Structure formats: structure tokens, C-alpha cells
Amino acid sequence: MEEFTIPAPRTNYLNAEYGLKSWLLTKDHKRIALLYMGGISFFFFIGSLYAMAIRLELLTPQGDLTQSSTYNKLFTQHGIIMVFFFLIPSIPATLGNFLVPMMIGAKDLAFPRINLLSWYVYMLGGIITIYALLAGGVDTGWTFYTPYSTTFSNSYVLTTGVGIFITGFSSILTGLNFIVTIHTMRAPGMTWYRLPLFIWSHYATSLIMILGTPVIAITVLLLAFERLAHIGIFDPAAGGDPVLFQHLFWFYSHPAVYIMVLPAMGVVSELIANFSRKNIFGYKFVAFSSLAIAVFGFLVWGHHLFVASQSVYAGMIFSFLSFAVAIPSAIKVFNWTATLYKGSISYDTPMLYGLGFIGLFTIGGMTGLFLASLATDVHLSDTYFIVAHFHYIMVGGALLAYLGGLHYWWPKISGRMYPEGWGRFSALVVFVGFNLTFSPQFVLGYMGMPRRYHTYPVDMVSWQVLHVLSTAGASILGVGLLIPLIYLAWSLRYGRIAESNPWHLPGLEWQTSSPPPTENFLETPIVTSEPYEFAPPETKEVVGKFEKQAPA
Amino acid sequence: MQSWFPFIPESASTISGDVDAVYFYVSGVTVFFVTLISLVIIFFVIRYRRRNAFEIPRPIEGSHKLETLWSVIPLVIAMSIFVWGAKVYFAQYRPPQNALEVYVVGKQWMWKFQHPTGQREINELHVPVGRKVKLIMTTEDVIHDVFIPAFRIKMDVVPGKYTSEWFEATKPGRYHFFCAEYCGMNHSGMRGYIEVMEPKDFDNWLSGNANQMSPAAAGQTMFESLGCASCHGANAEGGRGPALLGVFGSNVVLSNGPAVKADEGYLRESIINPQAKIVTGFGPIMPSFQGQLTEEQLLGLVAYIKSLSTPRPETPTAKPPATGTPQSANPVRQQ
Amino acid sequence: MSEHIVYPRVYVGIFLILLVGTVLTVLAAFRDFPGPLNAVVALTIATIKATFVVLYFMHVRYSGRLVWLVIGSALFWLGIMFALTISDYSSRGWLPIATT
Amino acid sequence: MAEGLATTHEHTAHPALQHHFENMEQQREAGTLGMWVFLVTEIMFFGGMFLAYTLFRYKYGEAFAAASNHLDIKLGAVNTIVLIVSSFTMAMAVFSTQVGKRRNSIIFLILTLVLGLTFLGIKAVEYKAKYDDHLIPGHLIPSNPFNPVVAQHGDTDPHKLHLPEGASVHNVEMFYWIYFAMTGMHALHMIIGAGILITILILAWRGRFSPEYHSPVEITGLYWHFVDIVWIFLFPLLYLLGRHMEGHM
């Protein structure tokens, strides 16, 4: 592997222009990615405050910290902020926005103005939602089930609905931009099978954004109008059908969980391959499993309705399909593991997060099987088992992958290195804290503790024990997340200056200076090799033969 | 109420063992795969750690054989879980014959139960051990859900229709039940106890509280007071409207759609929205009673009409042709 | 790949087909076909009209595979939404009824 | 597909070429694909409403038919024709631009715009009639809640609602809710379309388009035709579904 550093040109995307206006009116995908990063960090902070309040309240069975109505707002707002304003835009709109053009050798996304627009749309939706939260909050649960949300709740459902409706469009616009960019703007020689897996997974994510988000948009819009006009498609008192709402909601919201996890899988594919200096095992299988997840992901939404009076037969179809959708995820997990085989594995912070992702995602995904199975879902549905299941995937999986990706590309984004020691330490704290927070919740759920419960029976002593463990874990997790916040901010000023290719990797994004110039590359790159090509292809080993490895 | 190990829920119904079996099977699969993957990763990470900054491992070509192997094995395991889970679920949701039917009405934030013999209870339900009990449930406002962890059952209670679940308790005792669908402010307070009693204690309890009208009797009174009798006949033998004897459980032939099975939901709809399904041979003249009846009253009417189908030796299942109906073509009832 | 130019005579032809379709669908609506056939006829005519608009006015007939794929996937996903939702509604009440 | 696009042999860059594209061909392709992908989102957006319509029409067939018969079929049909003509003129505008006839293209764009506005005008007349008959669902307009007069048997007053015996006014309200949701969304798209047309018209007026560069006109055309297609389905589904039963009511 040739080693050369690209001398940093004097101007890069960060210092090409100065002033607030140059940021707010920028059309550079890299700057927009940073705008988004500010946005999602802010919302993650808000969502985390709610999480801490929830955990504190649940320390005791009685409702002593807050009133019931306040508690209901806490978890609703926690869910809404974390899902719609943090996790869905997290990886695609920040890392994706920054890297999709760079990885395919383009100067920008296809529609830079629409890209900027999407950020404004996101912020507008966010501000409206924040306004709703400040004005009085919402208490419907993030799922907005009717008729509670249309007729009975007296909180700010309408305003929040409008906020989510608007934010939906930012997601649509991002997806649209990615699809068009990946189709039409690849550099010469960048064929589909030369695309990094990060791109494949973002392509699959975009498909879901395009096909699913409009449905949630119209659903939330109808909901808002029903609240306004007191007549409804979803309101049984008006002859409407609450189960139809659930169908439409989950038609989007189940695929949306793959919007959250597919980009994370893309990041992890990059981490695993690059930090073990290996080409990914079964590239095409990993690539197409992303598409398979995007397609099959649309066929399983009814598994959220197993006990919602959906027909037993439809339940069986959905259960069957839910098991089928687990297979592409399994393929990914096994291929990542196989990639490590005979690699040169480094223990840098991003890799620690990547490895943590595989373990925690596997637990989260496998517990999804309990829920996809009809008999057990009946017992576990709407209990803490569900809460544990999705936090394992969304926090243990997606959030860890985001942190891993952030550390990995931090030198490229900021031009500075983060402190490696602190990085490894905090990754460990996060891992321990996370498991302590959410593994007790599996037990809680199996024992029957329902979710969205402000109080729980005093006679269930073991429940309180588990809740105390969980809260203790959350505090550790909180510390683990605060540390990177501090040292990443610190590194912006005091970090070691990063080389153009600090990890010595073949990916296109590393073949330009750190931070990159405004148009990413000084001249359009021409791609001649496979992704993750660390060694010449002639040296390729065929597994199954197990010959001795030549010393490097 | 704790079992031998404080982190396992009480198991007290005929199906809870089956559900646990599936649960432990999936747990086994999960533990196996999580351990396998973790161990392999840990092994690789240690065995193939980077030993010097310049080493470049040889690239490895993927393997179709391995890919097939690790797609098919999970698929087979997944399907085994599916089949088993679906079987247990189906057994769990197939309505039982000859169950004790208890009517349940949820309301923000309390539960009302009524026994077929008339006893009413709030947030507490007494049932005998060893007998199938079917809950026929609805709500006056938002969606709720009856969740009884010890019995491993749960079902949403949806406004505008009836849902049901059933259980057969195997151990006397006092078990928690919860509202497991978020329903507003006091959602977490919408819980209570199922009191499972020995049959003779249950009978004692019943007779100690036997001063209330049974739902069917209440329904019969309403049938007259609401004017249903004016069309359906004083004894529901028919008139301008079809006879209601033997309707429940039969196949009703409709003039505006395929035949339907007359379950509780159908009876409810026939009263609330009679135009949705018109019985052949009759005009769409029945007025809608939407908004005029509480859910409990509706349940009473339904209970009454159901009682007309209880196989009684002296009641012929095939009812006499309705008098005064120009179209004597009466709906075919297939029991 | 240079673009294809569709000439006005094609447009006029399509335009006439659309007009005829509109008249036909109105006429058919007043006629009482057995069963659900009225809806079937109306939807068939609408689909034919839409297809002509897509193929000619929107130049899809002369477009690359990608555009076909995009349209195809939209219809496919719409189909998923309808089929699976209706699978629920249409199979409610298949369970046997319990009697006491 | 877009393999091997980024050939850099552009001699003199076209003034309309944006900096991040390699050449006009790539830029045009991105624009067209972008619009198609956007139309996919539109299909799913309307799809949700079509699904609700299907389920409720099945559930409340009679009431839906009765409610539908109260719509003005003449105005509906006229509007369908207006939209079809506008689609035709739009297609002609694209053609004229492609072959470089600027005058024609401006004329056709103006015609399209006028027809679009005509459609909206007729729609407004229809909405007004529904307003007068108190058919705006729920309390959408608080001062005029849903409260139609139901015709007695034999009464043929067109402003009254002619219900088959016993059909619930409640379910008629559901029809009108869906009607207003769908046609309202459609009208909103028309309004946006008109806005785009005006922009394109100004650009065409300034002579920005040529046989080499006209993808904005083309993309506008795609959007406009799509909105037309939605109406092609809305018309029979909303206006025609109960006509064959009119005699039986």
C-alpha cells in the first residue's frame, strides 16, 4: 500500500468562507452535515434529559417525582424527540451527508439547494415541536394511537403532529438527494460493485425514506385535521377505524426502524473492514442484504398489531414475514464476523464501537424474534421487554455506530485527532452502562411490567430491584456519553492536527486533504479498484483451503 | 405474588406453560447465537490483533457455501420458532366452547366486569379455577388492554367493537392484571386483581352477590323498552324485522354482500349500524341506535339475543317464517 | 443517451383517447352492471387513461430502464400497502364462534 | 443506467451548468430522475388516502354512493376535460421548447396555466355549493358545521341529501371528509403547480430555454401530468361510484 499524505491546501471547506451567513446559506454538503450535527446533538440532549427524568421516577414504585400526566409527557417527548429528531436524521443527515459524495467521488450531492432546504425544514419542524413541548407538551406516546390522540388527549397533539409532518419532508428530501446522487454522480470507474458498503446501506435507507415517509406524512396530517375538525377516519365515534390508523402508522414506522439501523450497519461495515485491513467477507451478500432489508422491511408492519384486534390470520402472515426479515440481518452479522478472520485488527476507538455494535445488535435483534413469534409476543407486547428490545438496537446498535463513525471520520471532518485513550475508556463505560441499563428490562418485561407505567405495584419487590439497577446503569451510560462530548469539543482546538489519511485506508474519502476542500477533490478521481483493497487482488485467498498465510 | 425464583412470573393458566416453553426455546436460541458470535469475535480479535503497524493481511474471497449455510440455518430455526409460536397462539385465540362468559367494559381508568349471572365487579374479577373463562371486552372511550401476566394473555380493548380473550386458571390465588395499552393520565393505575377461587368458593361468592339482574335479563327489558320488539316481535319471533331466535352463531345471508357469521361483533353492528349488513328478504328500515346506548346496555342486548340461541330442547333451531313479511324467504340459518 | 422528441400528432392522438375515455367512463357509470363490475369498469378505464398519459405525455415509453424501475417500485409498494392491510380486514371473523 | 457518465470532455460549459455536475447530460439526468423519485413519494402520499377510501367505501357502500351522487357530476366531468386539455397543452409546451419554438412554448405554457386556474375556479364553485348545503365535514369551518338537510321520500330538491332508507348521515360525513381531504390535497398540488408554471413562464420569456437546455420545462411537465393522473382516478372514484344506483334511492 502506498503511503502518501496529501498536503493540506490552505483553504478547505471550513475556512473557505467565514461568518454566520456563509454557514446558513451554504450549499456545501459538508457544511450542511455540520449544521445537521448541531441539530441532532441538541435534540439528543433534550431527549436524554427526558430519559434521565424517566429513570429517576421509576426508582420507586410510587409516583413521587412527577405527576402521572407529567410522566406521560416525559416518555412521549423522549420517544418523539429521539426517534424523529435524533435517530432518523442522525447518521444519514450527518455522516451520510458528509460522506456520500466523497465516497463516490462527486463534488456535491445532486441537489445542493434541496439539501440545504431539508435542513431548514428539519429545524422548522423541530422548532414547532419544541414550541409544543414548551407550551404544554404531548402525552400520547410516540405512536399517537387514536382515538386517544384525536379526541381524548388535551395536550399539544396538533402542533406536534404538524412538527413531525414538516420534519418528514426533510427525510424525504435527503433520501431523494441520495438516490439521485448515487445513480448519476459516481466518479469514472465507480461501478456499483465498487461502492463502499456505507453507500449501499444509504441507498437502501433512502428507498425507505422515499417510500415510507409520505405515508406517515399523510397519516399525521389526517390526524391533525381530525383533531381540528372532530370528525374522523380514525375515530370510532365518527364511524372511523382506529386500527386503520395503526396500519398506516406502522406501514411507515416499522420500515423507519430500518431507516435507523441500516445506516448504522453501513458504518459498521466500514469500521470492521477498515480496522481489520480486510476486504469485507461476502461483499455482495452484505450489499444486497441491505436492499433485502429495505424491501422485506415493508412487509412486516403488522407485527405491531398482534394484540390490537388484527385478524389472527393476518397476524400469522406478518409473523412469518417478520422471521423472514431477520435473515438478511443474520447474513450481515455473520459476514462481519468472518471479515475479522485473519485480519489485522486494531483496537482503536471506532473499532471498539463497531464490535460493541455487533454484540448489542445481535441481542436486540434476537429479542425481536421473541416479539415476532405470536405466542410470546402476546405476553411481551407493551411490556418492558419491548423497551429493552428497541433500546438494544437503537442505543446499543445505532447510537454506538454513530459514535463509532463520528470518531472514525472525526479527523476528516474536523482536521483534528481526538484523544485515543479517552476514546477507548468512554467506549468501555458506555458499553457497561448500557448493558446495566437495559438488560434488567428484559426480565422486567417477562415478569409483566407494562411499559408507559408511571407507577407499579409495591408488592412486586423484584420489579423495584430491577428498576434500580436500570437507573444505576443509565447514570453510568450518561457519564460515558458526556466524556466524548467533552473531549471531542476539546479536540476541535487542542487536538493533534490530522493527516489526510490518518488510518492509512484506501477509501476515496481519505484520498483528499483533511478537512477536504469545498469541492472535495482537487480533480475528479478515477476509480480502478474494489472497495477495501488493502492488498493487490492477486494475493486473494479462497476460504475453505486454509493455506498458510504469508507473513506480511 | 412471587414464584420460586423471584425473576420468573407466576404461571397459572393452562396455556402459560406452553408460552413459557416457546419463550425458553427462543431464549436458548438467543443465548446460543449471542454466545457463539461473541466468543468467535473475542477469539478473532485476540488471535488476529494487529501486531505491527505495517502488516497487511491477505484478502479473502467470500464463500457461497458459507453464505448459504448461515442463511439456511437461521432460516430453519426461525421457521421452527414461527410454527411453534403460531400453534400456541392459535390455540390461545380460538374461542373455547362452553366457557363462562364475562363481559368487560374498560373506561378511563377503571375496569367493569359483569358475570353472566349478573354480579358486577370493578377492578377485580372472581373466577373459578379449572373452568374456561372468556372475556368479551369493549370500551367506552379509548383503547385499553387486559393483560394478565400470570396467564400469559393480553388483548386490546378497542372502541366500537368487541374483542375477546380466554383463559383457564390452574391455581387458586390472587393475580395482578394490568391495562397494557396506553390510555391517558392514569394508565398505570388502571390495574387490579384476578381472584381465582376453588369452584365451591366461587359458587359461594356468586350466591353471596346474587342480587343483580343478569345482562341477558336486562337486555330483554331493553328489547321491549327501546321498541325492538315492535319489529322483531315480543319474543323476538320476527315481524317486520327478522326473527332473532337462533341468529347468534348462524350464517346470515345478506342482500348486500357475502354471508357472514353472526358473532357478538355482528350483533353489535346490526344494532349500531344496521345498514352495513342487510339480511336478505328485508328492507333497510331498521333505525340506527348509534349514540343512544351505552356499551353496557349494548352488551345487555347482545347477551339477550345470544341467550335466544342457547340450544334449548324446546326451542326449534329453525324458526317459523315471520308473519306479515311479504318476502317469506327467510335467511338460511346454518348452525 | 439523447432525449426522444414526441411529435404533436402523437399528442393529439393521446388527447383524443383521453377524451373518449372520459366520456365512456361517465356513460358506463349510469349503467347498472352486476355486482362490483361498475367499480371494475371505472377503474379499468381510469388505469388505461393514466397509462397513456404516463407512456406518452410523460415520455416513459422512450425512457431508460431506471424510470420504469422507479414507477414499477412505486406501484409495487402501493400494492404491498393495499394487499397486506386488506389481508387483515378480509380475514377478520374467520374464526369459529363459541357458543355456550 | 448512469454508468460512465462523468466524461470530462465538455468544451465550453453551458451557462446553466451547475458547478458540481460534469456536463449538461448528467445534470439533465439528475433532474429528471429526481422528479420521478419525487413522484414516487407523491404516489405513496395519495396512496394512504386511497387506502382509507377503499376500506370505508367497502364498509359504508350505500352511504358513500348516496353522498357521491350529491356531487355535481357535470362540473366534475368538465373539470376532468379541462385537466386533460391542460395536460395536452403542457405536453405541447415541452415539445415546442424541445424544438426551440419559444413563442409557441410561451403560448402553450400560458394556456396550461389558464386551464389550471380554470380547474381551480370550478373546484371553488363546487366547494361553495357544498358549503351552502352544510356538507363541510365536522367543525372544519366552525361557523358552518356538517349539517345537511335530508330529503324526505319524493322530495327532489337537489340541495338536500338523498339517502337510501336508513343510511347514516354519519357515514355521509365520512365520505365528505375523504372527499375534501383528497380533492383538497389535489387542489393544493394544482396551486403549487401553477406557481411553478409561472416561474417557468418567466424563465421562458427571458429566453433561458433552448433545445440544449430545457429540463426545467420537462420536469414541470412531469409534475403537471402526475397531478392530472391523480384526478383521472379521483373523478370516477368520487363522482361516479353511485350513479348506477340513483334510480333505486
Ligand code: HEA
Ligand atoms: C432500529 C430499530 C429496530 C430494529 C432494527 C428492529 C428489528 C426487529 N424488530 Fe423491533 N422494534 C423497534 C425497533 C427496532 N426493531 C421499536 C422501536 C419497537 C417498539 C415500537 C413501539 O411500540 O413503541 C419494536 C417492536 C417490535 C415488535 C412489536 C412488539 C409489540 O409491540 O408487540 C416486533 C414484533 O415482531 C419486533 C420485531 C423485530 C424483528 C424481528 C427485528 C429484526 O429485524 C431483527 C433481525 C436481527 C437479528 C435476528 C439478529 C442477527 C441475527 C443473528 C445473530 C443470527 C441468528 C438468527 C436467527 C436464528 C434467526 N420489534
Ligand code: HEA
Ligand atoms: C433513539 C432513540 C432512543 C434513545 C437514544 C433512547 C435513550 C434512552 N432511553 Fe428511551 N425510548 C425511546 C427511544 C430512545 N431512547 C422510545 C422510542 C421510547 C418509547 C416512547 C413511548 O413509549 O412512546 C423510549 C422509552 C423509554 C423508556 C420507557 C418509558 C415507559 O415506557 O414508561 C425508558 C425507561 O427506562 C427509556 C430510557 C432511556 C434511557 C435510560 C436512555 C439512555 O440511553 C439515554 C442516555 C443518555 C444520556 C443520559 C445522555 C448523556 C448526558 C447528557 C447529554 C447530559 C445531560 C444529562 C444529565 C446531566 C444527566 N426510554
Ligand code: CUA
Ligand atoms: Cu387503560 Cu391503559
Ligand SMILES: [Cu+2]
Ligand atoms: Cu416493527
